[in-house]
Amino acid sequence: MTKYKFGIIGAGPVGSIMAAHLAKAGHDVTLIDILQAHMDEIKRNGLSITGVKVIKVPFQKSNICYGIDELSGKELDYIFISVKASVLPQILPILKQVVQPGITYISLQNGLDNEGLIADVFGKKNTLRIVVNYAGNLIDNGKIRMSFFNPPNYIGMMDPQAEKKAKELADIITKADLETTFTNDIKRYEWEKIILNAALSPVCALTRRTMKQMMEFKDTRSLAEAILRESIEVAAANGIHYEPNFLKFCMSYLDKAGHHRTSMHVDIEKNNPTEISFINDKIVKYGKKKGIPTPINSTIVSLIRGSELPEYIGA
DSSP states (O other): OOOOEEEEEOOSHHHHHHHHHHHHTTOEEEEEOSOHHHHHHHHHHOEEEEESSOEEEOOOGGGEESSGGGGTTOOOSEEEEOSOGGGHHHHHHHHHHHOOSSOEEEEOSSSSSHHHHHHHHHOGGGEEEEEOOEEEEEEETTEEEEEEEOSOEEEEESSGGGHHHHHHHHHHHHHTTSOEEEOSOHHHHHHHHHHHHHHHHHHHHHHTOOHHHHHHSHHHHHHHHHHHHHHHHHHHHTTOOOOTTHHHHHHHHHHTOOSOOOHHHHHHHTTOOOSGGGTHHHHHHHHHHTTOOOHHHHHHHHHHHHHHSOOOOOO
16 A cells, blocks of 8 residues: 555544554555644654544654644655634744645635635645544543544545645545545535535524434534524535435434533633634625525524623722
8 A cells, every 4th residue: 555644733523533544554644733831742752543433543742733834855645634713824834934845735614615725825726625524532641532434435536737746635535444435526425514614503502402312402403503503505506406305315424423621612611712704604605695684693693702702800
């Protein structure tokens, strides 16, 4: 089997799960993250995945990086970008300064249209987008609990010239035991993922409860369904059409998520900026373009942005 050199920027749950699978399959994987204690633990004792998958893999010490600048001089075939979509404008200029030519970049993130920001810097023919159907939580330094995997993942390109790379990468990831399918219509799957994320991620963040709790509680289950209906209408107005049973599929998908704490939930707890601008607010903006009202998504956006405000310290 051909071995490839991967860089993964962002060692959170999604990036770490990808990194562990690729490393276990024998590829050379470099991890980059600013979380020092987390990276120190991986350097000392390897990366552990528990939950629906159980993996423990060591990493070469030279492959643990604490900043993007440490990629300078490294020869890589692919770089997965798995940071929050909201920090893309900050990291892309730095990345461009340090990397060598000939690398393919893959958006491994939540949100809609992220790959466009990457392509603006590195070109459409060098940019791919993957939509993953797995999730997890960081439970301790160097340890990720994989909450669920509803295969397959989907990968696609922006430029037809990148089709060969996308197909190649789908095969590499599948052989690493994360079933991934190539698609010529990645936008369809991006929309599907943000529709699913929009329905429950901010609801879990606002209530500080797990996906399973929200789907089992009648009131929040009804709210998730209402967000889905509104989002599906916006997608259709923008040319993204799904089968008549798509709403049922979405509810079934969310029912399988288990006691997963969404990334937005974690961000709110840690007082970090959320990805609301790339999820529910994208639906609001696409709705406005087509004259589709989005009162539920708009309300959700306002509440999350209010939750992001610093705590008021009164006299």
